[in-house]
Each structure stands twice: as structure tokens, then as C-alpha cells.
Amino acid sequence: EAQVTQNPRYLITVTGKKLTVTCSQNMNHEYMSWYRQDPGLGLRQIYYSMNVEVTDKGDVPEGYKVSRKEKRNFPLILESPSPNQTSLYFCASSLSLGRGGYEQYFGPGTRLTVT
Amino acid sequence: AQSVTQLDSHVSVSEGTPVLLRCNYSSSYSPSLFWYVQHPNKGLQLLLKYTSAATLVKGINGFEAEFKKSETSFHLTKPSAHMSDAAEYFCVVSDRDSGTYKYIFGTGTRLKVLA
Numbered sequence: 001e002a003q004v005t006q007n008p009r010y011l012i013t014v015t016g017k018k019l020t021v022t023c024s025q026n027m028n029h030e031y032m033s034w035y036r037q038d039p040g041l042g043l044r045q046i047y048y049s050m051n052v053e054v055t056d057k058g059d060v061p062e063g064y065k066v067s068r069k070e071k072r073n074f075p076l077i078l079e080s081p082s083p084n085q086t087s088l089y090f091c092a093s094s095l096s097l098g099r100g101g102y103e104q105y106f107g108p109g110t111r112l113t114v115t
Numbered sequence: 116a117q118s119v120t121q122l123d124s125h126v127s128v129s130e131g132t133p134v135l136l137r138c139n140y141s142s143s144y145s146p147s148l149f150w151y152v153q154h155p156n157k158g159l160q161l162l163l164k165y166t167s168a169a170t171l172v173k174g175i176n177g178f179e180a181e182f183k184k185s186e187t188s189f190h191l192t193k194p195s196a197h198m199s200d201a202a203e204y205f206c207v208v209s210d211r212d213s214g215t216y217k218y219i220f221g222t223g224t225r226l227k228v229l230a
Contacts, residue, residue: 033218040124042205042222043159058217090158103149104218106159 002027004107006091012113013081021076021110023091031094032074033058033104034066036087043090049074081114088112117142117210121221129229134178134193136224138206141187148189149207150180153223159205165189176200201228 004025013019025032033048035058045058049068063085065077074093078085088111092104122137140146150162163174170182176199180191189206206221 035220040222042220044220045218092159103161103164104159105161106151108158 002105004091004093004105006089006107006110008110009108010111012115014115015082016080019078019081019112021078021089021091021112023074023076023107024072025074025091025093025105026072027093027095027105028071029093029105030071030096031102031104032068033092033094034064034074034076035090035092036060036085037090037109038087046076046089078112081112083114086112086114117146117208117217117219119206119208119219119221121204121206121224123224124222125225125227127227127229128196130198131195134191134196134200134226136191136204136206136226138189138191138221139187140189140206140208142208142210144210147209148180148182149209150174150178150189150191151205151207152202153205154202162191162204196226196228198228198230201226 007022030051034046035043037043044060046064047058047066049055052071055066088109090109091107094104095102118141120139148165151159152162153159162178163172165172165182173179178193203223203225205223209218
């Protein structure tokens with residue numbers, strides 16, 4: 001089954017404790033992206049990757065890191081989480097972004113709470 | 116720069132009556148437009164997409180949307196609402212910005228269906 005998986009689905013952590021949210025897709029997609037969803041703000045892009053070893057900042061990258069060492073995986077790293085990073089996070093992938101017409105496939109989401 | 120405005124944050128309809136969710140966009144080039152649906156505690160699912168082919172686009176579950184370039188609109192409609200349509204709906208534009216394509220999300224419209 002074609003899918004995007006994220007782990008963990010729920011995470012409660014404390015300020016400053018490094019964490020990683022994993023994202024994996026099995027569709028051989030080139031493009032992957034991370035979003036955060038906050039009430040009334042829709043989804044905002046954190047980072048995206050056009051292909052292996054190619055990543056770039058989205059609209060809200062502060063406090064986050066990513067890496068793309070393999071085509072299928074795109075982990076999101078919070079080196080020192082803070083309470084304002086409490087949010088619902090989505091990973092997404094797409095065949096390509098080169099022509100702009102490809103839809104994204106979304107993971108189930110990770111609900112992160114930072115206390 | 117591109118942007119998306121969903122004109123209503125909440126819409127309530129009675130079961131069996133038509134649904135209209137409004138979306139206006141701003142784009143410098145030829146955009147691709149998408150509608151996604153998010154049911155409670157779920158990820159995002161593609162409803163339909165427009166990529167410069169037919170201006171009236173049919174999607175899943177009886178939804179359709181019409182691309183109107185002169186009005187810069189991409190409103191989502193359904194002739195008869197069902198209880199299972201209760202969800203949050205996101206309009207998305209994908210367009211070229213500074214040499215790369217980006218996905219821009221609207222802030223969402225929460226649809227309530229009354230029995």
C-alpha cells in the first residue's frame with residue numbers, strides 16, 4: 001500500500017530535550033516536506049526536500065532541522081524544543097515539484113506537546 | 116507571490132442541502148489548485164485538483180470545483196451534503212515562486228453538517 005508513515009504519532013516532551021520525528025514514504029517520491037498545523041493558521045511549511053541531499057527552508061524553519069540521506073526518509077529534528085513548537089506536524093511527499101501539478105500525499109500526523 | 120484566501124472559516128449546512136466552500140487565490144503564473152479534506156484526528160486527503168486542463172474538476176465523494184481565472188476563484192461545491200462530509204477543508208495553490216514551486220495552504224474551512 002502506498003503510504004507516508006510518521007513516528008511517533010503522539011509525543012509529550014520537556015523543553016530542551018532533543019527529539020526526532022521520522023517520516024518515510026514507499027512511493028519513490030522525489031519531493032518531501034514537513035508542515036505544522038496550528039488552529040486558525042492552516043498548514044505552514046517548515047522544510048522541504050527536492051531530492052536526496054537537497055533541502056531548503058519553508059516559511060517557518062526556525063528551531064527545526066532536517067536531513068535527506070535516503071530518498072524514502074525525511075526526519076524532522078528539534079534540537080532544543082520549546083513550548084511554541086507544540087503543534088500537529090505532517091510529513092508529505094509528492095512525485096515531483098518541477099511542474100507544480102502533482103498532489104502531495106500526507107502522513108497521519110504527529111501531535112507534539114512541549115512542556 | 117502567491118496566496119490563498121478561504122473566505123469562510125466555518126460553514127454550516129443541513130444534510131441534503133448544497134455545499135459551497137469558497138477559495139480565492141493570487142498567483143503570478145499558471146497555478147495548480149487543490150482541495151484537501153481533513154477529518155477529525157486524521158491526515159489530509161486529496162479531494163480534487165486543477166492543473167490547466169478542464170476548468171470544471173470532479174473529485175471524490177461527489178465534490179467538484181470550478182477554476183475561474185477571471186475571478187481568481189476555485190470554489191468547492193457538492194449538490195447534497197452528507198453527515199460524513201463534516202470535516203475541515205483546505206484550498207491549496209501550487210505555483211512557481213523565485214524559481215521553485217511551493218504549496219501554499221489556505222487557513223481552512225470547517226464544515227458542519229446538521230441532521
